Amino acid sequence: DAGITQSPRHKVTETGTPVTLRCHQTENHRYMYWYRQDPGHGLRLIHYSYGVKDTDKGEVSDGYSVSRSKTEDFLLTLESATSSQTSVYFCATDQGREETQYFGPGTRLLVL
């Protein structure tokens, strides 16, 4: 299995504060993804990266930014958290070209 870790695993924060979630992989996969999972919506793609410093928006990118300065790390930042961003966030990686995606354990974020 791909080694994918996420930190923190749980976080409670207040509206208006910045939050950064970290994803770390040890498999040297080229592609990395951030999803959010909400009841009734399944998985929705926030941002993804296809290489160091190469990122692009997904379907629900408003209010989120990302950075990838190293192959192994992909950061997701909520610049000013809102209650609508309360969710479970998953990082995933793959080698592209119809390959299997590997998921991290998730970060449960509560914005009060």
Add this chain to the structure above:
Amino acid sequence: GNSVTQMEGPVTLSEEAFLTINCTYTATGYPSLFWYVQYPGEGLQLLLKATKADDKGSNKGFEATYRKETTSFHLEKGSVQVSDSAVYFCALSRGYQKVTFGTGTKLQVIP
């Protein structure tokens, strides 16, 4: 664009019952098809996959056949166990396009 439609849940079955979770897709060309499983409190993990028409993916007693004529990839298991209780996601991937997931089907197996 690409899309995946899977049956609404939750699905509740008694142990040893037969399971079918329907999945149909819309895509150009010939995508690869996947079933992922998510156990409570965990991330998704691959259950099985198929990369071309008529391929059958199988794992842990689960099977799914890539049917291009009906654009389907239904998940089946002959005898479910309590430990199979989870959320199941159908997904497709085409070339370098982003993966498209279904909304998930929750399965609950009762003893």
